[in-house]
Each structure stands twice: as C-alpha cells, then as structure tokens.
Amino acid sequence: MGHYEALLSDLKTLGIQAKAFVIDGRRGVRQLLLKMFPKIPIQLCQFHAAQTVTKYLTKKPKLEAGKQLLKIALDLKSSGKFRLARKIKKWQRRWNNFLNERTSDESKRGWHFTHRKLRSAHRSLAVNLRWLFTYRKYPELEIPNTTNSCDGYFAHLKQKVKIHRGLRAHRRNKMADYFLENGLK
Numbered sequence: 422m423g424h425y426e427a428l429l430s431d432l433k434t435l436g437i438q439a440k441a442f443v444i445d446g447r448r449g450v451r452q453l454l455l456k457m458f459p460k461i462p463i464q465l466c467q468f469h470a471a472q473t474v475t476k477y478l479t480k481k482p483k484l485e486a487g488k489q490l491l492k493i494a495l496d497l498k499s500s501g502k503f504r505l506a507r508k509i510k511k512w513q514r515r516w517n518n519f520l521n522e523r524t525s526d527e528s529k530r531g532w533h534f535t536h537r538k539l540r541s542a543h544r545s546l547a548v549n550l551r552w553l554f555t556y557r558k559y560p561e562l563e564i565p566n567t568t569n570s571c572d573g574y575f576a577h578l579k580q581k582v583k584i585h586r587g588l589r590a591h592r593r594n595k596m597a598d599y600f601l602e603n604g605l606k
Contacts, residue, residue, distance in 0.1 A: 422493075430457075438576050439458065440460040440461070441461060441562050442458070442481050446466065446469045451463060462472060462555045462562065463555060464552060464566060465552040465553050466500050467566070468498050468604050472547055474542045474545060477541045477542035486515075487539055489516075490539065490542055490546070493512060494542070505550060506550055509547055509550065512543070520534075520543065523535060536554075572600070
C-alpha cells in the first residue's frame with residue numbers, strides 16, 4: 422500500500438480534488454481511500470466484482486450453489502442494490518447449511534470449511550455490495566460503474582510504450598509521462 426498512499430498524498434499536496442473514486446477491488450485500496458478521503462464516494466467496478474466471483478467459482482461451476490451464485494454475479498449490472506441484496510440473502514438462506522459444511526483434516530489435526538471457494542465468492546459479493554451501486558446514489562457526479570474507460574486509456578498508453586521495447590526503464594517512464602501530460606496522439 423505504500424505506493425498508493427504516497428500517490429494519494431501527492432494528489433492531496435497538489436490540491437487535486439477528486440469527485441469520486443472508481444476502484445477495481447484490489448485489497449486495501451478501499452480502506453486507504455476511506456481513511457484519507459472519508460467524504461468522497463467510492464464505486465467498486467462491477468466488472469471486476471463479477472470477475473472476482475468467477476475467479477473463485479470458474480466460468481462453469483459444477484455445484485448447483487455455484488451456478489446460482491455465478492448467475493447472480495453476472496446479472497449484477499442489470500440489478501439494483503436492493504434487488505441484488507435480496508438475491509444474495511435468498512441464496513444464502515437456501516445454501517447456508519451447505520456453506521457451513523466442514524471437513525476434517527487429519528494431517529493438520531483440525532477441520533476446514535468444505536466449500537471455501539464458494540464461501541469466498543459469496544463473501545466477496547456480500548461485503549462489496551455497499552460500493553457496487555454508488556454511481557446511482559450520486560447521479561450528478563456521473564460516476565462510471567466500471568473502470569473500463571480508464572483501463573482502455575492505459576491499454577492504449579501501454580501499446581504506445583510497448584512499440585519502443587528496447588528503451589531503458591527511465592526512458593520508458595519519461596515517455597509515459599510525456600503521453601500522460603500531453604495526451605495520446
């Protein structure tokens with residue numbers, strides 16, 4: 422988190438005021454933003470939230486509980502906050518006993534949850550729900566619900582820099598700085 426904190430401190434020092442933050446869900450970033458900018462809205466990228474669930478469940482889950490949870494996650498963009506919350510709660514009530522199944526592990530002399538990845542996918546949706554629909558709460562700020570525009574911009578920047586593969590790191594950084602300051606052409 423050191424780099425993020427330093428960059429955010431630099432923004433504060435320069436007097437740059439953010440209207441909102443759209444984040445991809447990297448660990449610790451949300452907590453850092455809440456600590457440094459408690460009054461600025463945070464939107465979690467809906468695409469990245471669905472990708473996190475897919476990471477835990479795969480694109481083709483075998484278990485019925487996984488299939489249903491993946492469907493909920495993939496319908497995220499067409500849901501509202503309360504509708505999604507209802508779907509998650511309904512899913513949790515139906516699969517609660519299944520989620521709490523435990524398996525004994527003799528080699529470690531203990532037990533663990535049998536469906537850890539399913540639990541992680543569910544927890545990711547449930548915990549992040551609060552930040553998935555911030556863009557609707559503040560329509561006047563025109564907050565995007567994904568990081569796609571930013572990701573696309575940086576993909577274009579990376580492509581420009583990649584053309585010059587043989588550059589040393591300091592020259593590559595200088596080139597990236599130039600493009601960021603003057604725009605991509």
